[in-house]
Amino acid sequence: MNITLELPVHAAAIEKLLDSSFGPKRHTKTVYRLRKNVAPAADLCFVATDTDEAGNEVLLGTIRYWPVMLGNSVQALMLGPIAIDPAHRSEGLGGKLIRHSLEAAKALGHRIVILVGDAPYYVRFGFQRDLVASLSLPGPVDPTRFQGLELVEGALTGVTGMVGRAKPAKVRTAAVAVTSAAPRAAAKVTKLPLFAALPQGADLDSPVSRRRLRRAAR
Structure with missing residues (x-):
């Protein structure tokens, strides 16, 4: 099993895995409002792959991060989506992708990561609900699933307001x-x-x- 940066060649397999994991209506979720017209953080989008008996690369898992703004002034990352092939979900692959990508994010100088996900699962990686208690999302979300992580201690102290989309890069x-x-x-x-x-x-x-x-x- 290898963990590498996502490449364009992986796109079709990733979309198929995401559809099977979250359903074709996943784009209607609140978190997708924050991703609309915004490119993911390419240096933090990873895939887990293996090779089949014929020597072909097989996608086992995917994780992506997106830039967001907190309170219209503080830059942060939003983790997700993350998806693992059903045949490999009991192998700890999701945890490996999360730890690998969080270490990469910290090495690149990022300070804050937020997500919407199952609290009992993400708490093991340091995500906490109380870190984002003063923040809100632009749509309906179960508040217990909205969590944050400080890659730099104190990075979320005093941060309040709405989570918004990062500004798209200007095109000439x-x-x-x-x-x-x-x-x-x-x-x-x-x-x-x-x-x-x-x-x-x-x-x-x-x-x-x-x-x-x-x-x-x-």
Whole structure:
């Protein structure tokens, strides 16, 4: 069994495992409101895999983390979802994924982790309900299942308010348009504004044409 960072090649198997573990309506849960239009923390999304008799990689488990904001000012991580293949749920694989990822999160400098899950299970990893008693979630959740963990002692002291989504990274529209377009289309976008400065049939090599092109390019 190996624990490695999640790769795009794992995506289909992960979605299948999550659907079988939580049902196809899992996206309607409150925690998914905090994940909408926000990318997971790629350096903290891990998979547990093994190899079958044919040498093919088999997904055994998955764990993901998402950036969130506490009280609109404090950065934190939200653990979940975590799912284990039913055939391997009695092997302690979930605990291995949680401990491995929490150690990685602490090494990367993260200070706070929150989650919504079964308290008797997560208490063994240090999660506590009272650490998030002054925080609320943007939707219905059993309060006993809302828990927090301080990766740095005192990180949740005095933190209050609503848990909100992290702000999506800004995308440079112009850069996306050029890289996503076909080479021929990109050439048209860059050349047309320049050559529009020249009269139809103009000699491109003439001194006048060159001066006009230089002015149009400024």
